Amino acid sequence: MDKPEIPPQPEPLAEAPLAYENPKFLNSPDARILRIMAEYQEPLSRFRRERIQDTVVFFGSARFRALDVAAANFELLANTGSKERAPEQPATLEEVEHGQAKGARLRLAGAAIEMASYYEDARILANMLATWAKSLPGPRHRFVVTSGGGPGIMEAANRGAYEAGAKTIGLNIKLPFEQQPNPYITPSLNFDFHYFFMRKYWFAYLAKALVIFPGGFGTLDEMFELLTLAQTHKLAKKITTVIYGSAYWKSVINLDVLAEKGAIAPGDLSLFRFADTPEEAFEILKDDLTKNHLNSDYERSLQERARAAAGAKDIPHDPAPTAQEILGPDIASTR
Numbered sequence: 001m002d003k004p005e006i007p008p009q010p011e012p013l014a015e016a017p018l019a020y021e022n023p024k025f026l027n028s029p030d031a032r033i034l035r036i037m038a039e040y041q042e043p044l045s046r047f048r049r050e051r052i053q054d055t056v057v058f059f060g061s062a063r064f065r066a067l068d069v070a071a072a073n074f075e076l077l078a079n080t081g082s083k084e085r086a087p088e089q090p091a092t093l094e095e096v097e098h099g100q101a102k103g104a105r106l107r108l109a110g111a112a113i114e115m116a117s118y119y120e121d122a123r124i125l126a127n128m129l130a131t132w133a134k135s136l137p138g139p140r141h142r143f144v145v146t147s148g149g150g151p152g153i154m155e156a157a158n159r160g161a162y163e164a165g166a167k168t169i170g171l172n173i174k175l176p177f178e179q180q181p182n183p184y185i186t187p188s189l190n191f192d193f194h195y196f197f198m199r200k201y202w203f204a205y206l207a208k209a210l211v212i213f214p215g216g217f218g219t220l221d222e223m224f225e226l227l228t229l230a231q232t233h234k235l236a237k238k239i240t241t242v243i244y245g246s247a248y249w250k251s252v253i254n255l256d257v258l259a260e261k262g263a264i265a266p267g268d269l270s271l272f273r274f275a276d277t278p279e280e281a282f283e284i285l286k287d288d289l290t291k292n293h294l295n296s297d298y299e300r301s302l303q304e305r306a307r308a309a310a311g312a313k314d315i316p317h318d319p320a321p322t323a324q325e326i327l328g329p330d331i332a333s334t335r
Helices: 029-049 093-097 103-134 153-163 196-205 217-231 246-252 255-260 266-271 278-294 297-310 323-327
Strands: 055-059 144-147 169-173 190-193 207-212 240-244 273-275
Touching: 029 190, 029 196, 055 103, 055 153, 055 217, 103 144, 103 153, 103 240, 103 278, 144 153, 169 196, 190 196, 196 207, 196 217, 207 217, 207 278, 217 240, 217 266, 240 278, 246 273, 255 266, 273 278
Parallel strands: 055 144, 055 207, 144 169, 169 190, 207 240, 240 273
Antiparallel strands: none
16 A cells, blocks of 8 residues: 655744734724724824813815915815815916916916915914913813814814914825825824724814814715714714804805705704804804803813812823833833
């Protein structure tokens, strides 16, 4: 009887990757739950470390760049968050001034002028809000200006807070075209999400107020999602919603018709207010945030406990120390 053929000696095996260091697994459908959990837990750990208590979220168009001291002309982006220019650009200021602009390019130039004014208003409002919020006592940062992290109105909001010397948050999203965060976001609060729903969660969870500047599909989506949460009492807090630029928004959507036709209750129209100047919007935000949050019994008790625990009246600018930093090297790293 023939002896069975013995297979050749196998080559030595390479070391198998740890599951949490295996990119093939981590990027597979099987690990989707881990990726979702990571987009919850990693931002939470950073917000705690940076002492962020709550936010004011600015929404608005990302497609028009601002006309300011650093720009000679308007620029229309190809898509939300993209660094690429759209194929058809607004007419230049020189072309407009010399009557050389025509058709779509002239209309886009007019729109760009309008959007540039909104950029400046968002920048001023964010600066006013951040300056006021910095003056509030306590061990944590209050009403931190937050945006979607991209250009346009998002950049204006982060820029205004940055110029006030305050922390400011950018919640960016991975998109299938080239895009990058604006440079005014606090580096330790610069986030990038894969899942839209996790990004929306962080927009809603920390927000005590929303400011809705003129924008497109994304702005409408974010505005109505959060208004729906407020309408259906799914938010365990009072949230102030300011819709900025009444002329723009009333030409885009007629919310009064929803109440007239019975699609929403007349009282639902009180879920938001319009504002047309940074000063008007700031007064609405300041009054509501003070009344609904700073002056509530619950808030006062939290502030008193937090001050006592922190042993300081002012908000520390540096991040909170980790357990490792507090307790020293006897706590072993669990890499």
